[in-house]
Amino acid sequence: MSQQDKMIEELFHNADELTEKQKKIVAAAIESFAEKGFAATSTSEIAKKAGVAEGTIFRHYKTKKDLLMAIVAPTMAKLIAPFVIKDFNKVLNHDFDHFEDFIKAIIENRIKFLKNNMSLFRIVIQEIPFQPELREQFKEHIAQKIIERLRQIVEHYQAKGQIIEMPPDTIIRVTLSTIFGYIIARYLLAPEEEWDDNTEIERTIQFLMNGLSLEK
Amino acid sequence: MSQQDKMIEELFHNADELTEKQKKIVAAAIESFAEKGFAATSTSEIAKKAGVAEGTIFRHYKTKKDLLMAIVAPTMAKLIAPFVIKDFNKVLNHDFDHFEDFIKAIIENRIKFLKNNMSLFRIVIQEIPFQPELREQFKEHIAQKIIERLRQIVEHYQAKGQIIEMPPDTIIRVTLSTIFGYIIARYLLAPEEEWDDNTEIERTIQFLMNGLSLEK
Amino acid sequence: MSQQDKMIEELFHNADELTEKQKKIVAAAIESFAEKGFAATSTSEIAKKAGVAEGTIFRHYKTKKDLLMAIVAPTMAKLIAPFVIKDFNKVLNHDFDHFEDFIKAIIENRIKFLKNNMSLFRIVIQEIPFQPELREQFKEHIAQKIIERLRQIVEHYQAKGQIIEMPPDTIIRVTLSTIFGYIIARYLLAPEEEWDDNTEIERTIQFLMNGLSLEK
Amino acid sequence: MSQQDKMIEELFHNADELTEKQKKIVAAAIESFAEKGFAATSTSEIAKKAGVAEGTIFRHYKTKKDLLMAIVAPTMAKLIAPFVIKDFNKVLNHDFDHFEDFIKAIIENRIKFLKNNMSLFRIVIQEIPFQPELREQFKEHIAQKIIERLRQIVEHYQAKGQIIEMPPDTIIRVTLSTIFGYIIARYLLAPEEEWDDNTEIERTIQFLMNGLSLEK
DNA sequence: TATGAATGAGCTTTCATTCAT
DNA sequence: AATGAATGAAAGCTCATTCAT
Numbered sequence A, B, C, D: 001m002s003q004q005d006k007m008i009e010e011l012f013h014n015a016d017e018l019t020e021k022q023k024k025i026v027a028a029a030i031e032s033f034a035e036k037g038f039a040a041t042s043t044s045e046i047a048k049k050a051g052v053a054e055g056t057i058f059r060h061y062k063t064k065k066d067l068l069m070a071i072v073a074p075t076m077a078k079l080i081a082p083f084v085i086k087d088f089n090k091v092l093n094h095d096f097d098h099f100e101d102f103i104k105a106i107i108e109n110r111i112k113f114l115k116n117n118m119s120l121f122r123i124v125i126q127e128i129p130f131q132p133e134l135r136e137q138f139k140e141h142i143a144q145k146i147i148e149r150l151r152q153i154v155e156h157y158q159a160k161g162q163i164i165e166m167p168p169d170t171i172i173r174v175t176l177s178t179i180f181g182y183i184i185a186r187y188l189l190a191p192e193e194e195w196d197d198n199t200e201i202e203r204t205i206q207f208l209m210n211g212l213s214l215e216k
Numbered sequence E: 001t002a003t004g005a006a007t008g009a010g011c012t013t014t015c016a017t018t019c020a021t
Numbered sequence F: 001a002a003t004g005a006a007t008g009a010a011a012g013c014t015c016a017t018t019c020a021t
Helices: A003-011 A020-036 A043-050 A054-060 A064-084 A088-095 A099-116 A118-127 A132-159 A168-189 A197-212 B003-011 B020-036 B043-050 B054-060 B064-084 B088-095 B099-116 B118-127 B132-159 B168-189 B197-212 C003-011 C020-036 C043-050 C054-060 C064-084 C088-095 C099-116 C118-127 C132-159 C168-189 C197-212 D003-011 D020-036 D043-050 D054-060 D064-084 D088-095 D099-116 D118-127 D132-159 D168-189 D197-212
Strands: none
Touching: A003 A020, A003 A064, A020 A043, A020 A054, A020 A064, A020 A118, A043 A054, A064 A099, A064 A118, A064 A132, A088 A099, A088 A132, A099 A118, A099 A132, A099 A168, A099 A197, A118 A168, A132 A168, A168 A197, A168 B168, A168 B197, A197 B168, A197 B197, B003 B020, B003 B064, B020 B043, B020 B054, B020 B064, B020 B118, B043 B054, B054 B064, B064 B099, B064 B118, B064 B132, B088 B099, B088 B132, B099 B118, B099 B132, B099 B168, B099 B197, B118 B168, B132 B168, B168 B197, C003 C020, C003 C064, C020 C043, C020 C054, C020 C064, C020 C118, C043 C054, C064 C099, C064 C118, C064 C132, C088 C099, C088 C132, C099 C118, C099 C132, C099 C168, C099 C197, C118 C168, C132 C168, C168 C197, C168 D168, C168 D197, C197 D168, C197 D197, D003 D020, D003 D064, D020 D043, D020 D054, D020 D064, D020 D118, D043 D054, D064 D099, D064 D118, D064 D132, D088 D099, D088 D132, D099 D118, D099 D132, D099 D168, D099 D197, D118 D168, D132 D168, D168 D197
C-alpha cells in the first residue's frame, strides 16, 4: 500500500467502502487541486490522471464541488480531531502539568499530521477563501468549537499562573500564527531548503514560551 | 475621487496614463479576483462590472493573466517598498535606537498600507500558490532581497544586545508570522468582529518583544 | 447509403471506426471548406450543418485545423495511390506497350476519381497555398516520390522512342498542366456548360500526343 | 522608387491620387493577402505592417472586402489589357504572320507581367474560388470578352491553315493550361529551384506548337 | 458499475468596424 | 486626413454534466 493510499485510507475511516476507482479519483483530485487549485482543475484532467472515464467521477460525486467537499470535509475533521475527543480536559489535567509540555505535544502531533497530508492542507487553506460553503464549515467547526476549547485551555494555564494575562483569544491567535507560520514556511514557502526540523521546532517553541510565559 | 480610485491612483504612480475605462477595468478585476479568485472570475463578468465592452479589456491587456499581473506586480512592489528605499540602514541607525521602536514603526506602517489595500493583498496571497510566474517574482524580490535586508537589521539589533541569539532567519520567520497572523485574523478571518485595533497591536508587539528580547 | 457517404467511406478505409456523427461532421466540413474556404468557415457553421453540437467537433478533432488535415491527408493519399502501388513498373511493362495507352488509362482513371471527389480536390488545391503544413506534405509526397516515379516512366517511353527527347521534368509538367487544365476548366471554371466529356478527353489526349510523340 | 512602389504605381493609373498612406496600406495588404489569404489576414495586421492606424484603412476602404477589390479589379484589368486594346485584329494581321510568333509574343509579354506581379496574381487565383463577386467579374470580363477575342484569333490562324482543326475553345483551353501550367510551376510550386527560363519557355512553346500545328 | 460520446453554456480572445478627437 | 480607443458580435475552444449502452 502506497503512501498515497495510506493517506486516503486514513482520511476516510470508511475507506473500505471506497471503490478502487474511487480511491484513484480522490488521489488524482488531491494532486491536481493542490497544485493548480480547484477552479483551474478540470474534471477531464482528473479522470485522465485517475485512469477512469469522465462519467465515473460523476457516478460517485454528483458535482465537481462535491468531490472537493468529499476531500476537504474529512481533512478538516482530522485536523481538529485531537481537540474534539471526549474528556479532553481530563487528558489535559493528567498529562500536561505545564503549558510548555502541552504546546510541545500538540505541535509535534499536528506537524506530523500535516507533514503527511500537506496536499490536503494546501487544498484546505487555498480553497477556504473561494468556497463560501467551506468557509461556513470552517467557521462553525474551527472558529467556534475549537476556539472555545482552546480558550478553556488557555484559561486553565493562566489560572495556574503559567502564561501571561492577556485575552485568551489573543494568546490563541499569536500561538496559532507562530505554529502555522512555521508549517507554511517549512513546507510551502521554502520546502526545498535544508531544515533542521528538530532544532527549528525547538526554537519556535522557545520563542512562543518566551512570549507567553510569565517568569523568564 | 473615491476610495477605490485613490487605491488605484496610489497603486499605479503613473495612473495618469491609465484611461478612465482602464481604471474601471482594474477596479472591477480587483474586486472580483479578491472575492472569487482569478480562475473563477470570467472576463465577461469583469467587463460587465466595469461597464465596458469585453473587447476593451483585451485592447489594454493582451490576456486575462496579463491583467492579473498588471494588478499584482505593482502591489508586491508597493508592499516591499519601505524595505528597498535607499539608505535604509542609515534611516535605521538614526531613527530607531531600539528594536521595539523599529518593529512598532514598521508594523504600524505596513498594517496601514494593507488595511487600505486589503483586496490587493488578498489577491497576492491567494494567487501566489497557483501562478508559477507570480511565485517566481515573489521569490526573487521578497524571499531574496527583502530577507537579506531583514537579516542585516536583525543582526544589527542582535549586535546591540537587544534581541536574543537565534539564527536571523528564524527570528524573521516568527516575526513575520506574528505580524501576518494578526493581519489575516483581523482582516480576512474575522473582519466582522469588534477589534480594538490599538490594544490588539500593542499586545501583539508585547508578545513579540517578550519572545525576542533578552532581558525581561 | 448516399453518394456523400460513399465518398467518405471510400476516403477513410477505416470508415467503420468513424462515428455516425463524425461522418456527418466530415461531410459538413468538406462541403463548407470547398465552398467558402477553410479560414472563412466557422466551426459553429459546420456543427449546424452536421446537426451536432459544436463541442462534438472538438471531441473528435482537437482543433479546426486538425479537422482540415483529417480530410486533406487521406485525399492526397488517394489521389496519388495509383502511382505508389508496388510493382508499378511491372504493371507498366506488361500492360501498356504504348505511352498513349498509358496516358489514356491514367487520365481516365484519375478523372473518374476526381469527378467523384471534386469537393475534396477543391479543398486540396485551394488550401495548399495557405497551409504550410499541407504544402510540406504535398512536397514530400507528390513533388518528390511521385515526380520521381513519373520520371522513370517518361524515360522508359523515351528509351522506347515513343516520346520526344526533352527533360522528363518538362514533359511531366506539360502533361500534368494539360490534364489538370482540363479538370479545372471542366469541373471548376465552367461546370454548368455542356461538355461532351468523351470527345473532349479524346481531343486533349490527341493534343498531348501530338505535342509529345516523335512521329506524326 | 521601390519595386513595390512601381508595381502599385503601375497598378493604379490614377496612382497620383493615392495618399502615401494609402499606398502603404495597399502594399501591406497585397503582401499579407498573397501569403495567408484574404480571410486569414486581419485588418489590424495590415495596419501594423503599413504603419498606419486601423481607422485609416477604413477611411479609404469602407470594408475589408473593398480593399481586396481595390487590389484585385485593376490587377485583372491589367492582366487582360493586351487583349482588349482597340484594333487588336489589325495589330494581329500586321505583326504576326504565324501563330507561333503570336504565341511567343504573348507568352513573353504576359510572363514578364506576371513575374513582376506575382503576389497580385496569387491573390487573384487564390481568391476567385472564395469571392462570388470576384468570380462574377472574372467570368464577365475574362470568360466572355477575352475568350471571344481568343476564339477569333484561333479561327484566324485555323483559316490560315496553321493550326489543327479542333473547336477553338478546346485549343484555347489547352493553350492556356500549358502557359499557366508553366507559370504556376515556375513561380508558385517550385520557385526556389534553378530554372533556365529561356530554354524552358522555348520547350513549352515547342510542345504547344507540336500539339497544335498541322505539319510536323 | 463503468464507460465515453454527446451536449450546450460559457470561456477567452479576435475581429471588422465606428467615432470622438 | 488620421488616429486609436471602444465596441460587440462571433470566433475557436473548454468544461461540467448527462445518458444510452
